[in-house]
Amino acid sequence: MDIGRNHECELVEALSASAPDPNFGATLSDGESVREDTRDDGLAERRRNYGLGRTPHSNLILNQELPLIMHIDLNSCFATVEQQSRPSLRGKPIGVTNRIRENCCVIAASIEAKQLGVKVGMSRKEAEQLVPNFIMLETDPPKYHWAYQRLMRIMKSYSPNVKMKSIDEGLIDFHGTPHQDLVKVGYEIKQRLHKDLGCWMRCNIGIGTNRFLAKLASGLHKPDGLDLINADNLQEVYKGLKLTDLPGIAKRLSLRLMQNHINTPLEFLMADDQILRKQVFRSTIMGLGWYQRLRGFEVDDFKTKQGQVGRQFVLDKRTNDDDEILARLQYLCQTSAMKLRHSGLDARGMLVWLVFAKAPTFGNGRPEGFWQKRKMYDTAVFTDQDVFARARELFLQRPRQTVTAIGMTCYGLTPTTRSQITLLPENVRADDLMLALDDANTRYGNFTVTYADALIGKNLIKQKIPFGSTRYFELLISGT
Amino acid sequence: MDFTEVETRVKVIVLYQIDADINNAARPHKMIYQGREIVFTELGLYHPTKRGQRMVHVFDMSDDESDYRLEFDAERLSWTLVAITSAN
Numbered sequence: 001m002d003i004g005r006n007h008e009c010e011l012v013e014a015l016s017a018s019a020p021d022p023n024f025g026a027t028l029s030d031g032e033s034v035r036e037d038t039r040d041d042g043l044a045e046r047r048r049n050y051g052l053g054r055t056p057h058s059n060l061i062l063n064q065e066l067p068l069i070m071h072i073d074l075n076s077c078f079a080t081v082e083q084q085s086r087p088s089l090r091g092k093p094i095g096v097t098n099r100i101r102e103n104c105c106v107i108a109a110s111i112e113a114k115q116l117g118v119k120v121g122m123s124r125k126e127a128e129q130l131v132p133n134f135i136m137l138e139t140d141p142p143k144y145h146w147a148y149q150r151l152m153r154i155m156k157s158y159s160p161n162v163k164m165k166s167i168d169e170g171l172i173d174f175h176g177t178p179h180q181d182l183v184k185v186g187y188e189i190k191q192r193l194h195k196d197l198g199c200w201m202r203c204n205i206g207i208g209t210n211r212f213l214a215k216l217a218s219g220l221h222k223p224d225g226l227d228l229i230n231a232d233n234l235q236e237v238y239k240g241l242k243l244t245d246l247p248g249i250a251k252r253l254s255l256r257l258m259q260n261h262i263n264t265p266l267e268f269l270m271a272d273d274q275i276l277r278k279q280v281f282r283s284t285i286m287g288l289g290w291y292q293r294l295r296g297f298e299v300d301d302f303k304t305k306q307g308q309v310g311r312q313f314v315l316d317k318r319t320n321d322d323d324e325i326l327a328r329l330q331y332l333c334q335t336s337a338m339k340l341r342h343s344g345l346d347a348r349g350m351l352v353w354l355v356f357a358k359a360p361t362f363g364n365g366r367p368e369g370f371w372q373k374r375k376m377y378d379t380a381v382f383t384d385q386d387v388f389a390r391a392r393e394l395f396l397q398r399p400r401q402t403v404t405a406i407g408m409t410c411y412g413l414t415p416t417t418r419s420q421i422t423l424l425p426e427n428v429r430a431d432d433l434m435l436a437l438d439d440a441n442t443r444y445g446n447f448t449v450t451y452a453d454a455l456i457g458k459n460l461i462k463q464k465i466p467f468g469s470t471r472y473f474e475l476l477i478s479g480t
Numbered sequence: 481m482d483f484t485e486v487e488t489r490v491k492v493i494v495l496y497q498i499d500a501d502i503n504n505a506a507r508p509h510k511m512i513y514q515g516r517e518i519v520f521t522e523l524g525l526y527h528p529t530k531r532g533q534r535m536v537h538v539f540d541m542s543d544d545e546s547d548y549r550l551e552f553d554a555e556r557l558s559w560t561l562v563a564i565t566s567a568n
């Protein structure tokens with residue numbers, strides 16, 4: 001995120017650093033008079049291109065370039081893959097969860113289940129009440145990994161600029177590739193998906209001039225849609241949508257927009273950049289970002305930096321017993337430390353949090369029933385043992401309450417320095433042992449060699465499917 | 481839906497199609513399970529997976545009545561019927 005912020009900061013700096021010296025010949029919406037452009041640094045031109053500083057509704061400037069960003073989204077990915085692999089489930093309302101329990105929730109629902117009102121996040125009980133013949137299945141990560149690999153292989157055959165946003169969606173940037181009809185390419189991708197994975201696999205495809213419009217287009221006709229948004233039809237598309245239909249606009253943000261008399265996507269598009277920056281978002285970066293994004297200019301092409309690694313677990317039973325909770329915490333620490341090593345990172349900071357069955361009274365402004373303790377240490381660690389030792393130290397400072405959920409996060413991440421030669425070789429023996437264990441586990445499967453205490457957690461906590469990032473996919477799939 | 485975990489070695493006859501896509505070239509044609517011959521009509525999904533360094537090829541097959549999960553262990557050269565799903 002940091003890099004992204006920097007990127008946006010630079011953009012904002014370039015475009016709006018001239019606030020006291022606005023070099024464009026226009027009148028700001030608040031009526032402030034500005035002087036004519038006298039400098040030839042290209043800034044005025046760029047501001048004009050983005051349509052900044054113009055009064056609302058006048059000369060709406062949209063990105064006129066050819067739409068070259070394609071967003072591909074597998075429909076109800078996990079559930080659809082399950083239906084693909086088991087034909088007897090096709091056409092039925094099914095859901096997928098990590099581990100089937102009484103109180104588990106739906107992490108993916110089939111299109112048929114969604115049509116009957118089942119939503120992601122709904123508890124199994126609610127789903128079964130709503131749809132009596134609802135079928136709940138456990139996740140099968142290697143299957144989804146295979147689908148992900150096949151999708152990526154198809155996408156990479158069109159352009160080297162492919163970015164997977166998560167396990168079930170990604171985008172292709174066609175800039176710099178030979179000119180081709182992207183609508184035709186889209187239909188071809190759908191056919192290849194059928195051929196490579198199976199006849200039940202469907203995907204939504206959206207094409208736009210930036211990531212935002214491509215994603216928006218991919219959601220217009222679910223399931224199995226293909227839409228293109230460019231400068232010609234952009235306003236027409238916005239006309240038929242609600243604010244919350246826009247990617248990135250949820251309930252809270254839409255309320256804030258409405259408070260500022262922006263009630264529709266079209267009004268959002270027409271809103272003056274000054275209003276967006278100063279009134280709506282009260283942030284130049286956010287306001288300017290949305291101003292450009294809505295017009296089809298790219299503002300979301302940046303790399304993110306990994307800031308933290310962690311896991312959480314809703315306990316299988318409520319307990320106040322240290323040993324029971326620590327056995328589960330140790331497993332969470334072990335999997336997080338594996339992720340650290342997989343990413344070549346060390347961590348200095350540790351955060352442990354707990355949710356209690358009964359709300360304790362802290363009186364310090366923290367959410368009720370929630371406790372957390374964090375500490376930034378002088379040294380960075382990456383072994384299972386060290387990560388757990390720090391988590392344990394913080395955990396033992398907890399209030400004595402019955403716990404329902406636990407979580408831990410390693411932060412303060414830095415690239416590992418383990419490859420450097422040390423003057424004190426005895427200090428790295430534990431590290432070397434850890435790396436040797438990793439080798440053994442890579443060969444024979446994760447957790448072949450593990451701590452006895454962590455076995456309880458391993459048997460209870462299933463490796464979850466990464467929704468947001470695909471960073472650890474290879475690690476998580478190996479030997480699970 | 482009935483889901484039965486089986487985890488048993490089975491006899492399998494495999495078809496190899498020389499002109500098919502590499503991921504669909506080899507697929508189970510039929511198997512003998514509990515003395516019954518089951519002829520597969522559809523390959524639901526094929527996917528490879530690893531158990532440590534061991535490669536296992538997973539075939540989700542169907543005979544129009546039930547779905548069968550078959551695994552071929554590439555190191556041990558063995559076929560295992562893992563589970564049967566029947567739709568009711």
